[in-house]
Amino acid sequence: MSLDAALPGDPVADLRARFGPRILAVQETAEDFPVLWVAPEAAVEVHRFLREEIAQPFALLADLWCIDEAGRTHRTGQPASGVTVCTHLVSLGRNADIRLKIACDAEAPAMPTLTGVYPNADWYEREAFDMFGVRFEGRTHHRRILMSPLWDGHPLRKSHYARATERPPFRMTDAHFDATEAAMQPDPEGWGHPLARDGHELMVLNFGPHHPSTHGVFRIVLGLDGEEVIWAEPDIGYHHRGAEKMAERQTWHGFIPYTDRIDYLGGVIHELPYLMAVERLCGITVPPRAQCIRVMLSEFYRILSHLLFYGTMAQDTGAMSPVFYMFTDRERIHRIMETITGGRMHPAFFRIGGVAMDLPTGWDRLVRDILEWLPPRMDEYERMVLKSELFRIRTQGIAAYDTATALEWGTTGPQLRATGCDWDLRKRRPYSGYEQYDFDVPIGLHGDCFDRTWVRAEEIRQSLRIIRQCLDNMPGGPVKADHPLTTPPPRGAMLQDIETLIHHFLAVSHGTVVPAGEATGQVEGHRGVTQYAIVSDGGTESHRTRIRTPSFAHLQMIPKVAPGLTVADLVVYIAAIDFVMSDVDR
Amino acid sequence: MSARLTPPQRAPAPGEAMALSALFTRLDDLVAWSRKHSLWPFNFGLSCCYVEMATALTPVYDQARFGAEVIRSTPRQADLLIVSGTVFHKMAVPLKRLYEQMREPRWVISMGACANSGGMYDVYPVVQGVDSFLPVDVYVPGCPPRPEQLMDALVLLQQKIAAERRPLGITLGGFQPGPTEPRPFDPVPRRDRLQPERAAATRLADPEST
Numbered sequence: 001m002s003l004d005a006a007l008p009g010d011p012v013a014d015l016r017a018r019f020g021p022r023i024l025a026v027q028e029t030a031e032d033f034p035v036l037w038v039a040p041e042a043a044v045e046v047h048r049f050l051r052e053e054i055a056q057p058f059a060l061l062a063d064l065w066c067i068d069e070a071g072r073t074h075r076t077g078q079p080a081s082g083v084t085v086c087t088h089l090v091s092l093g094r095n096a097d098i099r100l101k102i103a104c105d106a107e108a109p110a111m112p113t114l115t116g117v118y119p120n121a122d123w124y125e126r127e128a129f130d131m132f133g134v135r136f137e138g139r140t141h142h143r144r145i146l147m148s149p150l151w152d153g154h155p156l157r158k159s160h161y162a163r164a165t166e167r168p169p170f171r172m173t174d175a176h177f178d179a180t181e182a183a184m185q186p187d188p189e190g191w192g193h194p195l196a197r198d199g200h201e202l203m204v205l206n207f208g209p210h211h212p213s214t215h216g217v218f219r220i221v222l223g224l225d226g227e228e229v230i231w232a233e234p235d236i237g238y239h240h241r242g243a244e245k246m247a248e249r250q251t252w253h254g255f256i257p258y259t260d261r262i263d264y265l266g267g268v269i270h271e272l273p274y275l276m277a278v279e280r281l282c283g284i285t286v287p288p289r290a291q292c293i294r295v296m297l298s299e300f301y302r303i304l305s306h307l308l309f310y311g312t313m314a315q316d317t318g319a320m321s322p323v324f325y326m327f328t329d330r331e332r333i334h335r336i337m338e339t340i341t342g343g344r345m346h347p348a349f350f351r352i353g354g355v356a357m358d359l360p361t362g363w364d365r366l367v368r369d370i371l372e373w374l375p376p377r378m379d380e381y382e383r384m385v386l387k388s389e390l391f392r393i394r395t396q397g398i399a400a401y402d403t404a405t406a407l408e409w410g411t412t413g414p415q416l417r418a419t420g421c422d423w424d425l426r427k428r429r430p431y432s433g434y435e436q437y438d439f440d441v442p443i444g445l446h447g448d449c450f451d452r453t454w455v456r457a458e459e460i461r462q463s464l465r466i467i468r469q470c471l472d473n474m475p476g477g478p479v480k481a482d483h484p485l486t487t488p489p490p491r492g493a494m495l496q497d498i499e500t501l502i503h504h505f506l507a508v509s510h511g512t513v514v515p516a517g518e519a520t521g522q523v524e525g526h527r528g529v530t531q532y533a534i535v536s537d538g539g540t541e542s543h544r545t546r547i548r549t550p551s552f553a554h555l556q557m558i559p560k561v562a563p564g565l566t567v568a569d570l571v572v573y574i575a576a577i578d579f580v581m582s583d584v585d586r
Numbered sequence: 587m588s589a590r591l592t593p594p595q596r597a598p599a600p601g602e603a604m605a606l607s608a609l610f611t612r613l614d615d616l617v618a619w620s621r622k623h624s625l626w627p628f629n630f631g632l633s634c635c636y637v638e639m640a641t642a643l644t645p646v647y648d649q650a651r652f653g654a655e656v657i658r659s660t661p662r663q664a665d666l667l668i669v670s671g672t673v674f675h676k677m678a679v680p681l682k683r684l685y686e687q688m689r690e691p692r693w694v695i696s697m698g699a700c701a702n703s704g705g706m707y708d709v710y711p712v713v714q715g716v717d718s719f720l721p722v723d724v725y726v727p728g729c730p731p732r733p734e735q736l737m738d739a740l741v742l743l744q745q746k747i748a749a750e751r752r753p754l755g756i757t758l759g760g761f762q763p764g765p766t767e768p769r770p771f772d773p774v775p776r777r778d779r780l781q782p783e784r785a786a787a788t789r790l791a792d793p794e795s796t
Contacts (some may be wrong), residue, residue: 147711148676155710163708169788170675172682172719182678209680212629212659216636217677238677239633242709263667301617308637345634345730452712582633 006419011098012036014054018047024079024103029511029518032282033097037079043102047087047117056093059407061531063088063548064114064124066132070106070158072537074516077114082106083132083157087114087121087546088520088531093423095428104134104259113138120410123556131156131244140192146237146585149183149302162245181393186221186233193231200225205567211236213316213571216581220558220569229570230354232562234555238579247534247545251511252278253352253487255545259532260275260346262547263583265308267301267337268294269525273532274545276521278352281514282485288475291433292352296367297340297349298432298523299463303374304333306456306463307528309578311451314385316575317394322384329377334365352512353486354479367471374464378457386454399573400448401563409560410553413528414455415577419447425524437466449576456578487512511540527551527578547586551579614751621665621691622747623653625740628664632671635698635730639670640737642733652740659688666743668736669720672700673713685720693747695739696722699729721781752774 012034022042027035038046067084069075079135081103089098093555102111113136114121124147128134133154135142144151152325153160161167186204188195195202208219217238223231243262247255259270272294279286286294307330311323334344339360341347349356385391416423424441426434442458444451480490484503493500506512516538522531528550537543556576562570599608631639642649648707649655658664661684673681685694696716702725704714716722723746726739 133774151675161710164704164710164712164714165708167710170678170713170718170796171785172678177679177682181683184679210630210684217632217674238674238680240674240676240711241633241672241707242711246707246709261634261706279637324644327641328646331641331644331646344732345637570614 009055011050011054011058011094011096012225015046015049018049022046025077027101027518028077029151031099031518031520033099033450035099035518036103037101038471040102040104043100044112044114044117044355046100047089047114050098051117056091058089058098059404060090060092060113060412061118061124061410062090062097062412063531063533063546064121064128065533065543065546065548066109066128066134067535067546068132068156068158074537074541075290077097079103083109083134084266085109085111085128085134086533086546088533092423109134110137112136115139119408120553120556123552130154133157139548142163144237144238148180148237149225150179154419155242162242162249178301184235188221188223188231190437194234196224197225197230204232209235213574214577215312215574216313218555218581218584222562222570224567225370227568229562229565232559232570234558236552236555236581236584239585241582241586243586244545244547247542249541251540252514252542253507253512255542256350257348258344260348261582262549262586263525263527263530263551263580265301265305265580266526266583267304267345267347268297268341268349269301269305269523270530271348272298272432273521273523273525273530274534275350275352276523277519277532277534278514278521279515280521281534282352282483283515284353284481284485286354286481287478288433289477290479291390291482292431292474293355293359294350295434295437296467297337297347299470300333300468302463302526303460304330306460308462309456309575310381310385310453313511313572313575313578314391316571317391319385319391321390322381325377325384326368326381329374332373336363336370339363339366351487353481354482358479359474363451364471364474369466371464371468371471375461378461382457386450386457392450394569394572395450395453395576396448397446398449398569399565399576400446401561402447405560406447409557411528411557412550412553413525414459415447415452415554416528417441418444418451418455420445425522425529429522431523437469439465449572452576452578485512485514510547513538513540514542526549527583528554547582549582550586551577551583554579555584601626617752618748621750622744625654625743625747626654626656626658626664626695627666627668628661629657629659629690630661630667630670632669632673632677633700635670635701638730638733639668639697639736639765642736642740647733647737649737649740652737652744654740656746661685663687664688665692666695667692667720668695668697669701669716669722670697672705672707673716675711675713678713678719681716682719693723693743694720695724695726695736695743697736697739699727700730702727705729718785719777721777721784
């Protein structure tokens with residue numbers, strides 16, 4: 001796929017020329033991509049134009065979400081709206097994004113479905129219905145996706161309660177137990193799946209929500225003809241933790257620990273896109289030393305997560321030993337993370353405008369040790385796993401798909417690169433100083449489970465290269481920005497001048513006030529594109545925080561890829577997706 | 587209770603042979619001792635804490651030292667449920683079902699702040715503490731607890747199991763098994779007996795008052 005064609009025209013001009021007044025407004029934001037309001041009746045056509053007709057099209061629907069506009073005061077220049085549906089489109093050819101917004105009614109929000117244009121809009125629309133009650137005309141069903149089918153209300157509406165303790169305590173009554181079990185019974189006919197093939201009755205197998213090879217609380221219902229999967233129906237939401245509602249309650253600073261837990265294997269990786277969005281709104285420039293520390297820690301956590309993937313992937317194909325070796329290496333890295341941040345899995349180390357504290361004395365020796373330790377271990381793992389004949393037989397040619405299919409279903413990260421698509425935000429849209437580092441983006445060829453494993457194994461080596469450069473070139477200077485909204489402000493300055501002391505007092509007693517507006521932070525996470533889209537109404541907490549996680553998109557693809565696999569191969573495919581349920585359900 | 591095996595250096599004298607090969611103990615103690623050292627944890631994880639629970643099994647921490655490394659994937663073969671992570675509203679019913687599928691005697695460790703009380707997540711889809719519907723033997727604080735903390739909990743649980751008295755024979759005034767009825771645990775463990783009352787408690791005693 002060529003990404004370097006001639007520079008295309010401005011999509012906003014193209015859209016205005018084509019749709020005229022049906023493009024209602026172009027919103028002023030702090031973003032570096034256009035945000036357009038589209039008339040609801042033109043929504044499908046506009047999306048089709050951007051995906052199919054325009055030069056260098058927007059092939060990837062990265063995200064679709066809603067904003068409840070109730071109680072929002074800073075909306076200058078935006079059309080009236082009760083619930084706003086947003087879509088975020090990405091063009092790989094242009095290396096550019098565009099965001100479209102559609103205004104809906106507050107009482108009975110509705111708009112036409114986009115599933116005819118972008119197939120992966122399906123789960124996002126179900127989520128929008130579940131969380132906001134938006135109905136998408138033309139859909140065959142509106143089933144909840146994250147909440148239990150028996151749930152009452154749409155949790156992300158401002159009118160819905162936030163705290164569990166606002167309600168009477170949870171009681172496990174017999175009636176609740178029986179009703180929930182009945183509602184969770186597999187219903188193949190209701191889902192539109194056949195019960196027979198060529199006169200053979202299919203076996204319906206309920207796989208999860210507790211199963212050792214689903215890597216968390218995830219359920220798939222399978223229709224099987226012998227060992228062969230005929231259809232698969234994933235059921236998610238068993239790990240829904242209400243993180244987006246939490247963001248509307250916690251202060252800007254207080255939400256940082258929650259971002260760690262969005263993807264609990266990613267450590268600081270999720271802190272970065274959130275803070276990039278907040279810093280964009282505040283207008284903070286992060287000093288070079290803080291940027292370098294952020295990059296170094298992110299790469300360490302990328303290695304930690306990929307090592308866990310590598311081990312469990314081998315385990316799911318039947319090799320028990322590698323995971324034990326890899327966990328000992330993870331412990332070595334955890335010890336360094338603990339020395340630097342004080343935490344193992346959830347460090348909460350980044351701050352608005354920098355990082356919590358400077359690197360401790362002697363950090364360089366620890367990092368140097370691990371840089372010497374890991375490469376020979378990686379060679380050994382390659383011999384144990386990637387060069388193992390058994391592993392190759394179990395993974396080569398299994399669950400393969402091409403780049404176009406991957407993009408159609410919103411796949412990003414190592415799985416997209418395994419198909420041969422050279423798309424890594426660290427290279428394409430460098431952030432936090434990634435443009436200064438010398439590293440390669442490993443890409444696969446076949447898009448199968450083997451290539452996905454190989455890409456991640458190679459990414460560990462590239463991350464080590466980046467960490468080596470951080471170690472050799474760590475800049476001096478402050479680890480926090482000299483900006484009034486840096487939270488908490490540098491302690492030395494706080495003790496010296498009254499201005500910083502006032503900001504410190506306000507931030508601690510009241511909460512940092514982030515200027516009103518909308519901003520987005522995107523990073524190349526260890527699983528794919530991770531995006532935080534925040535809306536500030538000029539308060540101490542966000543009006544809306546949307547978290548786009550890669551795993552949500554990746555699981556949606558299972559019904560497309562699974563048919564034809566055997567159950568054992570499905571387990572390998574699930575392992576090769578490398579998801580955690582917290583990253584799916586948030 | 588302790589036992590030590592020593593290799594014979596010479597042919598033991600009569601009488602001494604019996605002391606080396608025979609063990610005198612009460613059956614109750616022997617059963618409690620065996621249970622204590624052969625916990626089979628259920629391979630069940632909810633969220634972040636599960637990663638630390640899995641880490642405890644790996645060589646650096648080596649949970650096998652406590653005789654609790656035989657992770658079972660089916661509840662029917664396990665006797666220790668470690669609730670490792672957030673108890674989600676949608677997951678509560680499957681969790682209850684899994685617990686019921688475990689055979690007695692069975693124990694529950696509540697691992698991490700979320701399972702203990704909801705922790706950081708006082709939010710609509712989270713059950714505020716697994717003890718609202720399951721009896722808990724040991725609570726482990728932390729978010730997530732370190733593997734060492736989980737091992738500490740294991741040791742606490744072992745001490746509790748070693749001290750547990752579950753009569754093996756028929757007890758005075760107890761249930762007399764009929765020809766077809768399965769024999770319930772008799773007497774009912776205090777933990778199970780008090781569970782409904784504890785789960786319904788909404789006000790805890792003021793720590794200052796005691």
